[in-house]
Structures are given as structure tokens and as C-alpha cells.
Amino acid sequence: MIGFRDVSAGYRRTRVLERLSFHIEKGEFVFLTGPSGSGKSTLLKLIYHELKPLSGEVIVADFSSNRLPRRKVPYLRRKLGVVFQDFALLENRTAGENIAYALEVTGASRTFIRRRVSRVLEQLGLADKEKCFPNELSGGEQQRVAIARALVGEPFILIADEPTGNLDPAISLDILRLMIEINTLGTAVLLATHNYGLLKGREDFRRLHLSSGRLVFDGPNGNFAPSAPPAEI
Template sequence: MIKFINVTKVYEDNGAKALSNINMFIEKGEFVFLVGPSGAGKSTIIKLLLKEIDPTSGTIILNDMDITKVKNRKVPYIRRNIGVVFQDFRLLPNKTVYENIAFAMEIIGSHPKEIRRRVPMVLSMVDLSGKAYCYPDQLSGGEHQRVAIARAIVNNPPVLIADEPTGNLDPDTAWEIMKIIKDINRRGTTVLMATHAKDIVNSMKRRVIAIEGGRVVRDEEKGVYEYEV
């Protein structure tokens, strides 16, 4: 569950108001597209959820916890509840596919036995069982993103944030990635996906929250993408 209550963000270095009195509520298990033109505030919303930045005012609830004023030492525990998939994959080039995914479990102290059980499971979910011992430079763009998704979900987070996950992919591969993300959502994971992918948004007919100028201007069930791409 994600809840923004009267959230405003002003960047202190330049005085820019990125968000202005944002209110939104995303239920557990929902699939929501976050859309809007470049500079609208989508990235700021994601950074706030990841505790990379703090709001200037307002309250942010994540999985029934007020994360607005959490101390820095507790931020890693908050991030354990969020899987993140980026446009640029962010894989570790000197680790195999298996090692990239296992690393996400190692950094939170998972037992080696649990890692050996869980990593093959998520590799199977993203149809990469045969690539476990390949390195990133041996993979296609679509395979890179599948590894990134597997890494994001290996700790079974209740929330998955996808930031332009299909932005660097051809249309056919993009739809393969969307099928995986839909399957993850179907298993109960809440998905918030920031995107400019008009065809995907319009075809999937899921909830759409549109941001413009740091404000929510539209929040529709089975919404559409109304911006130039």
C-alpha cells in the first residue's frame, strides 16, 4: 500500500518545486501506471518512496509505515520492502546472472541455503534458467531486463517500482517484459510503473495517475496515455 498525503517537495539547491500538495492512494495488489511529460515529478515520487530524498512537507505511508521521518539507519529496512527495476538495468558486470540476483539476498543477510533455493525459482519465473552462469555482456537487452526483474523480486517485496522498464527495448521485447510484470502483479505484488510507453498503457487498461507540473491532474481506472511521445 502506498499513500501520499499533501506531499510537497521543493529542492533546496535551486528552489524548484517538484511536487505540490500531492495526494494519492494505491491499494495493496494494484497495478498503476504513473505518466506525465518529462519533468512532471514522476522521478521525484520514486525517489521519495526509496527514501533517496525527503518531502518538504506532507506524509508518505508505505505498507502501513509512515516513512516520512524515518531515521537514516532504518532506511535499508524500508527498501527491503521495495523491488526496483530501472531503464538502464544496473547489473554488476563482473558477476554472473545467478550472482547478480543472489547479491540482492546476500546484502540483507539471507542464509546461503535460502539463496540456493530462491534464485533458481525467480530465474524460472523470468524464463532465464539456462542463462544462470552467463555474464551481462553475453545477454540481450531483454535478458538484461529480465535479470533486473528477477533481482528486484528475489526478496519477495510487497511493492515493485518499475521506472521506464521498457524504455531501452524494442516493442516485442517490451511486451515480453510487461507479461512478466503482469504475472508478478497477479501473484499479489503492488506495481507502480512510471512510463512514456503510450501503446502499453493504452492496451493494458489499468489505473493511470497522470502528473503535470508536480500535481496529480488525472487519476482514472482503465486510463489512457494522453501525452506526445
């Protein structure tokens, strides 16, 4: 599903990720943790191909970072649902229109779009918010609209970059519970966060932990004990 093979990555002047290798299988729920600046968002960018690795290979479904022309990137992104901390909704469109937009760009028929949009609105408890504009919704509701938009194309994985960063603790837990529910329906979830409160009591969940761009833990959250990054040679 998703595979990182000895991946290093970074930006023009900074090398951020060092030789990461891991796999995420169908239907898994994975927390991605690590201090600010450790490379969580950079890792996610590699998955949705906003960034190419400097070396190694990133595999997403049937796509490989080594053999993916730019023009094919939109096809890959349609298989992913991505949500961000700042919700990234279009302010001049209603909740329903924001969600529909994700399908309009794929050329789906109007009937299909209408059916799918009401389905996800229902699923996320937003049926009565369809006609609201983002500024008429609470932060938690806006994030649920963003999640609905991410799910409307039936992605195999939902990727969330600090989705609760702008929300209070109670609403953050609601959003996490929602993602767990989505996962039990079959969609894999990769949730990047430095809100460690969300991991409390979730001992069985898989956790990947980054430290200074290295993967220093991959295992059940209950066993969390990051190894020290190898010394620089």
C-alpha cells in the same frame, strides 16, 4: 500500503511535486504517466526514500517519511523491488550472482539464497542464463535479470522507472506482460513510463498522470482525461 498525504517535494533549487495525495493498495497495478520532467522519477524516489518530502507525508508499509531515521531506510527498501531503465546490473557478476547479491546483504543463509535464486530464475524464464554475465545477455534478458533481482526478496510492490526505455517495442510489451503476470501472483506494481504504447488496450488499469508536478488524473486508463492544473495564485 503506500500513501501520499499532501506531499510536495523537490531539489535544492527546484520545486517539482505539488501537493500530491493518493494511495496504492495491496496487489494493485498502477501506471504512472506524464511528460518528461513532470516528476515521475521524483515521485518514485520519495517511495524508496532517496528523497524526503518538503511537506506532507509519504507512508510505505509501516514506515512514515516523518519518523524514519536514515539507518532504517535499508529495512524499508527490502520491502520494495525497484528496477530502472538502465538495468543497473553489476558487470562483473553473473545473472545468478546479481540476483543472489540482493539477498546476501540481508544476511540470509546460503541454502535459502540458492533456493530463492533458482526459483526466480525459473519464474522469469532465465534458468539457462544463470551463469551469463550481463554483457552476454540481450537488453530484454538483462531487464528480466533486474526484475528477478527486484523480486527475489519477495517485496510487496515492484517499482519500475521507465523499465522499457532501452528496449524495442516488442520486447517492451514482453516486459509489460511479465509485470502483469507478476502482479496476478499478488505483488503490487507501480510502473512509470512515457511510452504510451504500453497503455493501449489496457483500459481497466489504474493510471496516475502528472503534469508539471501535479496529479491531474487518477482513474481507469480508459477514462483518461487529465484536468488542467490549477492556475498559480
